[in-house]
Amino acid sequence: MFARVLAALLVSTTVLAGCGGSAGDSDPGTLKLWHYESPDSAMGIAWNAAIAKFEATHPGVKVQFEEKGFEQVQKTAPMVLNSNEAPDLLEYNKGNATTGLLSRQGLLADLTEQAVARGWDKRLSAGIQTTARYDERGVMGSGKWFGVPNYAEYVTVYYNEDAFAARGLAVPTTLAEFTAAMDAFVAAGTTPLAVGGAEYPAQQILYQLALSKADRDWVDRYQRYTGDVDFHDEAWTYGATTFAEWVAKGYVGPESSGMKAEDMGVAFIQGKYPIMVSGTWWRGRLQSGIKDFQWGSFPWPGSRMGIGSSGNLWVVPEGSRNKELAYDFIDITLSQEIQDKLRDAGGVPVAPGGSQPTDPAVRTLIDEFDTLVANDGLAYYPDWPAPGFYAVFVSATQKLITGGATPDQVLDEVAKPYAENRATLGG
Known part of the structure; x- marks a missing residue:
């Protein structure tokens, strides 16, 4: 990914050893x-x-x-x-x-x-x-x-175990169970998902929803230009329309449109949201930062293909x-x-x-990644195919959060620069 912007605001220079020079x-x-x-x-x-x-x-x-x-x-x-x-x-x-x-x-x-x-x-x-x-x-x-x-890295679902237990919710194993859990939080007056819409991972959630209808050929055509890509096919349409539905149902709050990844992570650490969909690069930060509740993670339910890579x-x-x-x-x-x-x-x-890790949570982390690899399920990140695509995807997905565009319009927005880049590369 692209995916990680944990230190996006750290622009100062720190010299750990040695002298200056370029x-x-x-x-x-x-x-x-x-x-x-x-x-x-x-x-x-x-x-x-x-x-x-x-x-x-x-x-x-x-x-x-x-x-x-x-x-x-x-x-x-x-x-x-x-x-x-x-x-x-x-x-x-x-x-x-x-x-x-x-x-x-x-x-x-x-x-x-x-x-x-x-x-x-x-x-x-x-x-x-x-x-x-x-x-x-x-x-x-x-x-x-x-x-x-x-x-290596992949996108997983972090959750507040205490918040789930308080509502009698089990770890979801299907997308239907996942949405049912989010419905329970909405009914209790809680926005379930911590989402960064101004950077990531809003567009990654849209992509993961599309991946639930995709296979390796679909991924390779999109990521590696091995064949034609239809941004209005079943997978892309499902991803965009379902994301829009999640906004309408209150799974994603309107404040997400202006939220950066760092703010999203801090909000989850503070217990303001019970669920955060993001990368394994956050695990160390959560491990050191969460003091007031028990937390865990589970793979995106119901999909063989998942966001991840080296x-x-x-x-x-x-x-x-x-x-x-x-x-x-x-x-x-x-x-x-x-x-x-x-x-x-x-x-x-x-x-x-x-050697094997002694921490069971770390073992689970590695096993989940190994399962993705074994299933040929690494699908990379949505912004990878073309230069500047990250900003395009962020802007387009923000419009689904604010209601500034329909799913079809959003898909048209990302299709245009993709087609232009493919033409530049010669197909």
């Missing part, structure tokens, strides 16, 4: 690293451990870490990577609209040789590798390696002056030690080791 300075004693994971997230904890291990195994080399906001990097990466201000290594969003676009523009180093020589192609499963490789059009799934996945990618700018150091750091993040640390902090590893 990639353009060609300082062989400094690795300049950017990522946008919050310090208390599973990934933030793991990457801090990786920095310590890197410095311990590279005497005389310091890591200059700069914390960037997700949307800050997403909006400025093409300009920054084409300048002397580029880092040696950065975390970047996966998919055609982001890593694929930069690869097509020649701004990213080709990592194929390193992937083979260092065994990344053996450590990462075929499904995870989909987001690492891009063809000459910048379309994911084949071609050269331009990024290396460092964790997590974000490590990418190396073509202009990096310290590529070998960058490759070494990537290696460390894929080591069993760091992947286990990520797992134990509540993340989903992409290169799991032989």
Whole structure:
């Protein structure tokens, strides 16, 4: 995804180690690293451990870490990577609209040789590798390696166990049971869903509803341009109309249209909403932040296809002056030690080791992702296919919340830029 904007407002610079300088300075004693994971997230904890291990195994080399906001990097990466201000290594969003676009523009180093020589192609499963490789059009799934996945993720349903128990509600296993639970909260005067409509995950909910009527061929035609896409087919129509119905039924409150992802998460942590549909990247934050109630999660009910993929990618700018150091750091993040640390902090590893987690909740998290992979159910994110599609989807879905457009009009709105991008790529 795209999907994650946990640190969208964090634009200040934090130097964890080392001295200043940019990639353009060609300082062989400094690795300049950017990522946008919050310090208390599973990934933030793991990457801090990786920095310590890197410095311990590279005497005389310091890591200059700069914390960037997700949307800050997403909006400025093409300009920054084409300048002397580029880092040696950065975390970047996966998919055609982001890593694929930069690869097509020649701004990213080709990592194929390193992937083979260092065994990344053996450590990462075929499904995870989909987001690492891009063809000459910048379309994911084949071609050269331009990024290396460092964790996995999927969208799940977080819920307030105490609130469910107070109304005698069981964990839903079907979509009908899920909507019945939300009806019970509405009847009690509570808006069930915490939803960020100004960023994510409103459009992800619409997409997940569509996925309940979709299969792998449908996903590949949409995400990888393997065939024609009809935005008014059964799946897309069901997703948009059902989302609009959920708004009308009070499952999604009108305040959601202006709510950002951070505000959504904080509201759920504070117990203001009993349900939040969002990614596994929130788990560490919820684990440390929720003090007043018991909480849990369950997979989206009644759908074999689900939103998920590898997590974000490590990418190396073509202009990096310290590529070998960058490759070494990537290696460390894929080591069993760091992947286990990520797992134990509540993340989903992409290169799991032989040991098992001791926390049952973490085991469940990994098992749910493994089930998605085993069922060939990873369906990526709705905004991936085309550059700028994230903003288009956010705006379109907001209109369903405010009543500013009908489901058909919303689908027309997202169909137009998709068709234009497909034409640009040559079909």
